[in-house]
Amino acid sequence: MPMYRKSMLVLLVLAAAVIGGIFYGLHAQEQAVPLDAAGEQQASPAASRAETAxxxxxxxxxxxxxxxxxxxxxxxxxxxxxxxxxxxxxxxxxxxxxxxxxxxxxxxxxPERQQLAAQAVSGAASGAAPGAAQAKAAAAGGAASSGLVNINTADEKLLDTLPGIGPAMAKRIIEYRETQGPFTAIEELKRVKGIGEAKFAKLKDKVCI
The missing domain is CATH 3.10.20 (Ubiquitin-like (UB roll))
Incomplete structure (x- = not known):
């Protein structure tokens, strides 16, 4: 009998150890899952901000x-x-x-088409018929009948003929009117990067809108 009881006691201890090990493993897995989830939650706002800039x-x-x-x-x-x-x-x-x-x-x-047409007419020589002034400006690729360069319609090549305006500056003028709209006054040229008072003084008698 004593040996039987001793064997039973050993078996009970071993069973308790096995069951305890199983519960410990399950508990460790449950603890690991929230950590991963928290990591995903922390990364999510940063990714969301990048996607919604x-x-x-x-x-x-x-x-x-x-x-x-x-x-x-x-x-x-x-x-x-x-x-x-x-x-x-x-x-x-x-x-x-x-x-x-x-x-x-x-x-x-x-801009509206009528607005651009009115600006082209205002840049033409006084006394010229509106239709003729527009035709001459278009034929010259932005040069008005008065010989002035229309900064709203002139292409890069024509702008390049102006004093102090090279190819790079001509591109800036065209980019300005594409992003900000047509010039409403020749003084707005000074808003183009690289055109200061001195350069504008050389241009003001050679351009129109």
């Missing part, structure tokens, strides 16, 4: 609903215009680069 721009001019628009980073001007209800029938969409990627704080001005 946004820029805010101001769209004005010939669009259905001018105003501020917030769009995902990397969006192009065309999408911002659509967010404002699209272009008006009178919009001169060819005067802006709809494929350009937006920058935060940028202003996009969509």
């Amino acid at each position: 946004e820029v805010t721009v101001y769209v004005t001019g010939a669009v259905q609903k001018p105003g501020l628009v917030t769009v995902p980073e990397g969006t192009r001007i065309a999408a911002a215009v659509e967010a404002c209800g699209g272009l008006l029938p009178t919009a001169a969409s060819e005067s802006i680069n709809l494929a350009q990627v937006l920058k935060d704080g940028q202003q996009i001005t969509v």
Whole structure:
């Protein structure tokens, strides 16, 4: 009998040790799962912020609903215009680069065809018939009948003929009017990077809008 009881006691101790080991292993696994989940939760906000980066721009001019628009980073001007209800029938969409990627704080001005036509006429010599003035300006590729260069319609080659304006500066002038809209006064040339008072003084008698 004593040997039987001793054997039973040993078996009970071994069974308790096995059961305890099983419970310990299950408990350790349960503790490991929340740590992984917490790691995923910590990484998730950073990834979410990267995916939802946004820029805010101001769209004005010939669009259905001018105003501020917030769009995902990397969006192009065309999408911002659509967010404002699209272009008006009178919009001169060819005067802006709809494929350009937006920058935060940028202003996009969509001019109207009538506005551009009026500016072309105002730059022509006084006394000339409006139709003839426009035809001459178009034929000269941006040069008005008065011999002045129209900074709203001149191409890179024609702008390059102006004093102090090389190919790089000509590109900046074209980029400015594509992103900010047509010039409303020749003094706005000073807003183009690289054109200061001294350079503008050489240009002001040779350009028009």
